[in-house]
Amino acid sequence: MIITCPINKQRLWNTLMELGNIGLTSSNKAEGLTRLSLSKEDLAARSYLIKLMEEAGLEVRVDPIGNIFGKLNGSKKTAPVVLSGSHIDTVHQGGMFDGALGVLGAIEAVRTIKEAGINLTHTIEVVSFTDEEGTRFGTGYIGSKAMAGVLEEKIFTLEDDDGITYREAILNAGLDPLSYKEATRKKEEVKAYIEMHIEQGKVLEEHNMSVGIVTDIQGPIWLEVTLIGNPDHAGATPMHMRKDAALAMAEVLLEIETIATTYKGVGTVGKIKVEPGGVNIIPGKVSFSVDLRHVNKELRTEMVNKVFESLDRVSNRRRIHAHIDVKKDVDPASCSKEIVQLLEEVCSELSIPTKKIQCGAGHDSLIMANYTKMGMIFVRSKDGISHNPKEWTDLEDCAVGTQVLFETLVKLAK
Ligand SMILES: [Zn+2]
Structure with a gap:
């Protein structure tokens, strides 16, 4: 690696560890972080970030x-x-990276x-987007959508598990939900968006590489399904007379x-609620989430249709x-070819081995892809684990990724 202006990797690591101490799920660090958007833990992390x-x-x-x-600030204010x-x-019990x-x-x-x-022409802005994960209110990318001007007003009435609305959560953070449209910035104001992120997969580990250059991102579709049967007595209702919503869900x-x-895609049901x-009591009502992803939009649509067919068939047969x-x-998205090429150049100049890679997880970059030239740097994740307390990326890999980011930002802002 040929580096003329090294980033301070120990300083970077210290900030990762400091932020990683905010919002611990319990006193046992092994239970990871729970810093749901706009929760008091998230607000503490935001204060830390502003101070930093x-x-x-x-x-x-x-x-x-x-x-x-x-x-x-760069030298040319209008650039x-x-x-x-x-x-x-x-997410609930997530990791530090x-x-x-x-x-x-x-x-x-x-x-x-x-x-x-280093003198730059263009201003560089570091951004921390609000609510990427969508864990608390069931829909994510809120901050990037607001910036790109595609946030729908109806999100403010969404409620979390405690019945707190998005509007209340925003107000509680000292922000003004009525002015959310002021978060939108004109496309001409932004030259490019670069996001560095842990891979959350094992491709880089398999190839023994610290960093990868993302070409395409899978787009997730989230469904919330409710099945309603009859909450009859578990002793007095014979099996053939039941309308058991949980059994329908199981199928x-x-x-x-x-x-x-x-379809060689991915499908996950991560949230289930059985009532009463x-x-x-026979489960009279179940609600569950469905997360479906594919890099190909048409195939993802077919997957969704198949899930709808399955729900139709099972609920009809079970009279639910x-x-x-x-x-x-969110549609799948491609990274800007120009940025992909720039990232390849940077890695080659720094003699950092890298490869092009597809991204399985959703990111704010998906939203930014329709807004500006978007690029992503992936950094190796240990065992590909993420959204889990065991999520880990070595200091050296974090440093290599940040060095690539540094060089790329300088080239873009020169
Ligand atoms: Zn993320």
């Missing part, structure tokens, strides 16, 4: 939806800005630029596995009422 950006000498701004921007970042909210690496890596890259006294779940396998939830809500529908 200020210490780095960046001009900090929080928009009405809660996106945090840290700005390093479009180069944007880089990710998110700091997590998903999202955090992209935000903290961008801060480290910009700090290095500032300390080296559908196994069919989802078959559908995903057949009594030992001696089925209701389906589409909670999220």
